[in-house]
Amino acid sequence: MLSLTKYQGIIFDMDGTLIDSMGAHLQAWELTCQAFGYPFDYDYMYGLGGVPTLATVDILNEKFGLSHNADEIAQQKHQFWLGLNQQPEIITETVDILNYYHGKMPIGVGTGADREHAIDHLTHTGLIDKIDALVTASDVRHGKPHPETFLSVAKQINIQPQNCVVFEDTQIGYQAAQAGGMDCILVKDGKIQLKS
Secondary structure (H helix, E strand, O other), X not given: OOOOOOOOEXXXXXXXXXXXXXXXXXXXXXXXXXXXXXXXXXXXXXXXXXXXXXXXXXXXXXXXXXXXXXXXXXXXXXXXXXXXXXXXXXXXXXXXXXXXXXXXXXXXXXXXXXXXXXXXXXXXXXOHHHOOEEEOHHHOOOOOOOOHHHHHHHHHOOXXXXXXXXXXXXXXXXXXXXXXXXXXXXEEOOEEEXXX
16 A cells, blocks of 8 residues: 555545546537537547636637637536436545545545536545545636645645645646645556656
């Protein structure tokens, strides 16, 4: 088991880190991009994982010189995602760490998903009762790569940021952790990359 004893608190991203739901999100984004005339690039969109949906629309509008309504697109993307009807599965390596440290130190989740979606996923996978704090896109003014999400989790679990470690699957999340003064361990394709 990965030793995290030099830390006092653990913060996990959700999609792509604890829960294997990125595939469904990317499928929903592909359908959304097709519907609204954005070119779809899988790697580019994966790199935006963790960015709240409304902010992703702003990024796409700017990148492609379009001016679609962010709320309308977010709603449509959510409908596409619901239509895929995919039940999320846990990512074993990170959930094993969560289970091992559950009760030994405070654990929080900081996600770019909205609160309803996050609670749904964490409840379905049985993780909701194992975390001490949850901060979602609905709870912050600035999404990742801004550190507000992770700093808010650290505050809720009452641990200084520099004493927390973050698990993330995207560079944007990695930047958010670093900006918050936290070490970050990357998860790639469900496997922990030992880089802090």
